[in-house]
Amino acid sequence: MLVLNGLRKEVYHIFKVYVILVLTLTFQSELMAEIILELQNANIYQGKSLILGEVNIQVQKGEFVYLVGKTGTGKSSLLKTLYGELKLKEGEGTVVGYKLSEMTWKKIPFLRRNLGIVFQDFQLLTDRTVHENLKFVLKATGWKDDKLVEEKINDVLEKVGLKTKGFKFPFELSGGEQQRVDVARALLNSPKLILADEPTGNLDPETSDEIMQLLFRISKEYGTAIVMATHDYRVISKFPARTIRTETGRVIDNAGITF
């Protein structure tokens, strides 16, 4: 009897472990399976010149990826292809669920609404305050309810640590603060992907580090995938992450960094 009881306990225990294992594996694959960005055999052109050939990239939910390479090797062209500024004429691409080959001028705003874009030179409207800059984007992307608009603006300003600076004009802010506003703007539509083109390019090392900490925090806390073009190796070595390199017409994934 005792032996039987022991056996039953044993079987029950094995069953329990099995169920937990199956659940964990299912949950993990659910978490890992979300591909936010994919390019397959993509050829990227500027006019008639082929800039990058046979590009194959996959980025998962929440991943932080650097796009490194010397000036002129096609980092911006690659990012422009991803946000629909350059048309993908050869190969396949999917960005936050939108097929790049099917992009028309009419569809591009819908793609952009699901992306955040951060530029080197901030591209804020200089004739209005931070608050008005953010409001302008929300209104332009179809937000109607004024109360929700206010809530959203406060929310993104808080996320980038500029809660009290909404009333300032861009020229009243430091470079680092202007870049934070740019990041806040990128967060407005809660994107799954942020594309950042040399976001630290105009900043001194200390301010660059603050922006990097902010981007890494966003990626971690909100599960936002971030693809950041940079040729700032100091930043990459201080904040290591997966690296894709552009080099003489091609793209090398998980590239080692040569200094």
Ligand SMILES: Nc1ncnc2c1ncn2[C@@H]1O[C@H](COP(=O)(O)OP(=O)(O)O)[C@@H](O)[C@H]1O
């Ligand atoms: N608007 C454009 N028209 C034609 N050629 C361009 C344009 N923009 C960039 N290029 C060319 O494409 C190549 C890649 O440039 P770019 O994507 O800006 O590189 P990176 O961002 O790495 O500096 C360069 O040879 C550049 O001269």
Ligand SMILES: [Mg+2]
């Ligand atoms: Mg560039």
